[in-house]
Amino acid sequence: MTARLLVAALRDPASTAEFNASGWTALISAARGEQMIGTLAHRLAGLPMPDAAARILEDARVSAEQGRIAALWEAEMARRALAPLGMPVILLKGTAFVAAGLKAGQGRHIGDLDILVPQDRIDDAEAALIGAGWEWVKPDPYDDAYYRRWMHELPPLIHRDRDKMIDVHHTILPLTARPRPDAAALVAGAVEIGGGLSMLGREDVIVHAAAHLFADGELAGGLRNLWDVHCLIEEFDEPGFVDRLRARAKLHGLLSAVDRSLRLSQWLYGAGAPLTLADRLFARRLLGRDSWGRQRLKATEFGFYLRGHLLRMPPAMLARHLWTKWRKGYRPPG
Amino acid sequence: MRHVFSVRIGPAGFRVGSDWRQPIAELEDLYRDYPKPDDDIPDFTVRLFAARPWRRFVRPAVMIGGDFTIPDAAPLPLALGLLAAEMGMNLQMALAQRRYLLLHASCVERDGRAILMTGESGAGKSTLAALLMARGWRLMGDEFALVDPATGLIHGFPRLISLKNESVGVMQAALPDARFGPPQLATPKGDIRHLVPDARSIAAMAEPAVAAHIIFPRFGFEAAVREVPPAETFVRLTQASTNYVALGERGFDALTRLVGGVPATAIDYPDAATAIAQVEALA
Numbered sequence: 094m095t096a097r098l099l100v101a102a103l104r105d106p107a108s109t110a111e112f113n114a115s116g117w118t119a120l121i122s123a124a125r126g127e128q129m130i131g132t133l134a135h136r137l138a139g140l141p142m143p144d145a146a147a148r149i150l151e152d153a154r155v156s157a158e159q160g161r162i163a164a165l166w167e168a169e170m171a172r173r174a175l176a177p178l179g180m181p182v183i184l185l186k187g188t189a190f191v192a193a194g195l196k197a198g199q200g201r202h203i204g205d206l207d208i209l210v211p212q213d214r215i216d217d218a219e220a221a222l223i224g225a226g227w228e229w230v231k232p233d234p235y236d237d238a239y240y241r242r243w244m245h246e247l248p249p250l251i252h253r254d255r256d257k258m259i260d261v262h263h264t265i266l267p268l269t270a271r272p273r274p275d276a277a278a279l280v281a282g283a284v285e286i287g288g289g290l291s292m293l294g295r296e297d298v299i300v301h302a303a304a305h306l307f308a309d310g311e312l313a314g315g316l317r318n319l320w321d322v323h324c325l326i327e328e329f330d331e332p333g334f335v336d337r338l339r340a341r342a343k344l345h346g347l348l349s350a351v352d353r354s355l356r357l358s359q360w361l362y363g364a365g366a367p368l369t370l371a372d373r374l375f376a377r378r379l380l381g382r383d384s385w386g387r388q389r390l391k392a393t394e395f396g397f398y399l400r401g402h403l404l405r406m407p408p409a410m411l412a413r414h415l416w417t418k419w420r421k422g423y424r425p426p427g
Numbered sequence: 428m429r430h431v432f433s434v435r436i437g438p439a440g441f442r443v444g445s446d447w448r449q450p451i452a453e454l455e456d457l458y459r460d461y462p463k464p465d466d467d468i469p470d471f472t473v474r475l476f477a478a479r480p481w482r483r484f485v486r487p488a489v490m491i492g493g494d495f496t497i498p499d500a501a502p503l504p505l506a507l508g509l510l511a512a513e514m515g516m517n518l519q520m521a522l523a524q525r526r527y528l529l530l531h532a533s534c535v536e537r538d539g540r541a542i543l544m545t546g547e548s549g550a551g552k553s554t555l556a557a558l559l560m561a562r563g564w565r566l567m568g569d570e571f572a573l574v575d576p577a578t579g580l581i582h583g584f585p586r587l588i589s590l591k592n593e594s595v596g597v598m599q600a601a602l603p604d605a606r607f608g609p610p611q612l613a614t615p616k617g618d619i620r621h622l623v624p625d626a627r628s629i630a631a632m633a634e635p636a637v638a639a640h641i642i643f644p645r646f647g648f649e650a651a652v653r654e655v656p657p658a659e660t661f662v663r664l665t666q667a668s669t670n671y672v673a674l675g676e677r678g679f680d681a682l683t684r685l686v687g688g689v690p691a692t693a694i695d696y697p698d699a700a701t702a703i704a705q706v707e708a709l710a
Contacts, residue, residue, distance in 0.1 A: 114467035116557065122472050125494040145440065145466035150524070156525045159675045385428055385444055385474055386494060 096316065096382040099123040099133065103320065104362050106137050117146045119384035126386035127316045131157030131200030157200040164188045164203040167257050172289050174225035178217050181291045183209040183283045185262065185301060187341070189292035197324035202317070205249070205258040209293070210239060211280050212263040219247055219261065227252050227259060235417060265301045265345075269410065272308055272346035274300070279345075288375045295329045296341035300351055303342070307350035308376075311398045315379045317362070322354050323362040428474060433464055437573065437584040437632050438526070440464025441516050445475040446483050450508030457509075457587055457608050460629050471495075471523065473515035478502060491515045495522040503614075510611045510619060511588060520571055520584070521669040527573035527582060528674055528681040531667045534567035534583060535559045540639035541581040542710055543572050545667045548616070551646040554594040555702055557622055561601045562703065566628040567636065576674070576681040579688070580635035586630050587621035595620045597699065638663065640709050641691040644702060648695035652705060655691040 098120045102109050112120065124130040133156070134150035142150075164187065172182050185207035190198030198220075210218045227250035231237050240248040246262040264276035279301075282294035293301060299322055306318045335355070342351035357375060359366035368376065383389050428444030430451040435441070441464070445451050464470070474492040477483040488502035489511040495518065503511045520529060532545035535554035542559075544552050553569040560566040566682030575582060587608060590598055595618065599607070608621035641660060655663075664682055665671050671678045692709055696702035 116470075117466075117468045121468070122494060125472075143466040143468055145464065145468040145470075148465075149468070149470055152525045155677075156673070159525075159673065159677075162675060385475070386472060387492075 095119045095123045095384040096127070096380040099127060099129065099382075100316065100380070101362050102133060103129075103136055106140055108144060109137060109140065112142075114143070117143060117383070120383060121146070121149055122386035123382050126382045126388070128202040129312065129317050129320065131160070131202055132317070132320060133200070135200035154200060157202065160203050161191045161198070163257075164191055164206065167206045167255070167259075168208075169288070170225070170252070170255070170289060171206060171222070171259060174221050174227075175210075175218060177254070178214065178221055180210055180214050180218065181280070181283055181292045182289065183280065183285075183293060185209055185293065186305075186321075189286075189298070192288070192290055193286045193292055196326065196328050197321045201321075206251060206262050207260045207262060209262045209265075209279060209283075212276055215247065215261065215263045219250075222250055222259065222261070226254060230258070233421070235421070239414075243267055265304050266308055270308060272304070272350075274304065274345035274347065294341075295325075295334075296338045297345075299325050299329075299338055299354070300342050300345050300347055303350040303354040304345070304347050307353050308347060312375065312378050315375075319354060319358040319361055319379070323358040326355070326358070428476070430685045433457075433467075433469055434458045435462045435464045436516070437568070439471065439517070439520060439524070440469035441471050441473060442469040442517065443473045443475065443512050445508070445512070446477050447489070447505060448453075449474070449505060450475055450489070450512050453509045454512055457606065457623055458665055459462050460623075460626065471516070471519035473512060473519060474491055475508060475515065479577065487568065491518065493519055495519055496536075497522070507611050507614055509608055509621065510614055511626060513589065513621070514576065515584065517570060524573070524670055527575055529668055529670045530572045530664060531570070531669065532572040532576065533569040534572040534581060536563040536567050536581075536583070537564050537710065538638040539636050540710070541567060541572070541636035542640050542642060542706065543581070543638060544642045544644055544706075545664070546643050546645060549646065550644050551696075551699075551702065552644070553588055553590060553592075554597060554699065555631070555644060555654050555706065557588050557590065557598050558596070558601060558699055558703055559706065560588075560625060560628060561598075562707075565631055566624045567632075574681050574685055575635065576677045579638070579681070579684050581638050582635045583628075583632055585624045585632050587623060590620050592617045598622055632666070637687060638689045641661060641686075641689055642706060642709065643691070643693040645695045646702075648696060648697065650701050650705070651693075651695040652709075653693045656694050657686040657691070659686075660691040661684045 102120055124133045130153040134154040168184055168188050175182050184192055187201050187203035188206055229248055230251045231248040237248050245264045245267050246260050249258050249260055251258045265274050266272060279297050280296055283291040284294055285291050302318055302322050306315055342348040356366045356372055360368055381389050430445045430448050432451045432454045433442045446610040472494045475489050477494050478490050482488055489505055490502045491511050491514055493515055506692045526591045533552040534541055534543050535556050544555055556566055566585050568585045569588045569672055571584045573582040606623040611619040694705045
């Protein structure tokens with residue numbers, strides 16, 4: 094599968110010296126499919142390559158830079174909206190990486206703004222954001238009620254002028270999931286990164302990435318997520334860091350997810366790591382993209398879709414949920 | 428993908444893959460005089476595929492995918508496969524072009540001076556551009572004009588001209604020797620037929636031009652000509668651009684420079700002959 098080309102190019106940029114035109118074409122399509130073209134552009138900057146490839150990657154680099162500016166502006170808008178409440182604005186994921194100037198943020202695609210606020214202040218946060226021009230986007234009362242009762246975040250809000258989405262989290266996993274991360278510890282461990290903004294503590298950033306990927310999701314965007322983990326580990330590495338990370342993961346009930354993300358990110362982007370049988374299934378799902386940027390292996394994808402939902406909620410609840418969604422016209426991928 | 432075609436249109440290279448032979452054969456024929464992507468590495472990928480494996484054969488319906496897609500895009504019947512391919516290429520440009528400020532406009536050039544024509548669907552952009560091409564102008568495109576933020580020059584995107592409804596007959600009369608694509612009947616925008624740009628327009632497609640005039644045509648009104656001030660032109664063009672916001676400051680600078688240096692005129696016209704006379708009087 095062509096996703097391997099992307100992984101190889103990220104791990105060892107010099108390996109692209111041997112690419113022919115169809116190799117470059119496949120690499121670019123896979124990178125776009127994984128929303129990692131900006132990351133790739135940064136990683137390959139300055140290396141010899143065909144002019145057309147250099148032009149495409151330069152466009153991607155400029156585009157990611159514009160995305161970075163827009164993401165930081167959006168974070169600032171949220172900070173201003175929430176400032177009167179006197180609560181910390183804890184940035185999550187991509188916006189946190191670029192705001193803190195971390196390597197994981199270089200060229201990274203940033204979609205929505207994700208923030209974490211203390212659970213008991215979430216109503217205040219929602220009211221302040223709505224007062225500052227954000228609006229609800231879920232018109233369906235079932236979806237809205239579902240979010241409020243079971244999810245780890247408010248129903249998504251979108252700003253009426255800037256058309257940008259904000260996800261306001263009060264913890265990092267849905268309340269229906271089995272692991273119960275310690276949300277209070279996440280907030281207490283947050284560190285300031287300047288400009289009135291904060292991000293999770295070093296260990297918690299990686300725990301969140303792992304939770305997002307292995308305890309919650311359907312593994313969409315997994316290659317990017319594991320690249321984040323790879324860069325974060327590399328950047329935070331110092332004696333004892335991994336031990337502290339694992340201890341923290343245990344506190345949040347997410348040790349197996351963290352261990353898996355360590356193994357897989359090492360296997361994909363680092364010096365390599367032994368994989369378990371289950372890991373290999375994850376790897377198969379992660380590397381499913383072909384030279385046309387398509388996600389192949391539909392059965393594997395559907396399996397992980399089901400798995401994602403089973404992790405998120407108990408079977409009886411899942412059956413009821415999927416039945417409701419089906420009646421409303423939603424169809425799973427595959 | 429089973430069938431593949433690649434082409435360069437203006438500065439953008441495309442690769443189109445398809446589950447069916449027919450749309451690729453049509454592209455190969457109509458784009459036969461166009462070059463291949465630079466270095467054989469396309470900027471964008473378009474995929475025409477069946478939603479389910481059996482839909483390749485049973486009631487075939489073409490889904491449009493690619494590097495960039497919009498959710499919930501409805502499939503088209505296989506008879507409209509060529510239209511699907513064109514829509515797919517336009518979609519990649521609209522969603523992902525970042526090198527140039529992209530204006531939804533038709534564009535023709537003479538003596539190195541480009542005339543941009545922009546307006547809502549039905550304003551007559553494509554027809555006017557095609558008629559001007561028939562009168563010796565170089566066609567730079569009937570859908571998108573590209574403004575280079577670094578130089579301010581206009582780059583063309585002369586893909587097949589998309590003629591709708593009555594304008595098909597108008598152009599067949601104006602250019603009896605031109606090459607036309609297969610009729611694409613009963614599309615969401617009515618009956619469409621593609622017109623291949625003339626040889627000169629294709630040969631010169633990589634040559635940019637200086638923007639000389641911006642025109643906002645409106646079909647179906649008494650003939651009228653009105654100068655449009657830069658501030659109004661600016662606002663209208665932000666509406667006519669799909670990537671103005673995404674380009675950020677570069678987009679603002681490029682657009683400010685364009686509207687500051689180029690006169691703009693709104694023209695109302697009751698028929699094509701009037702419009703052509705109005706445009707050529709301004710040029």
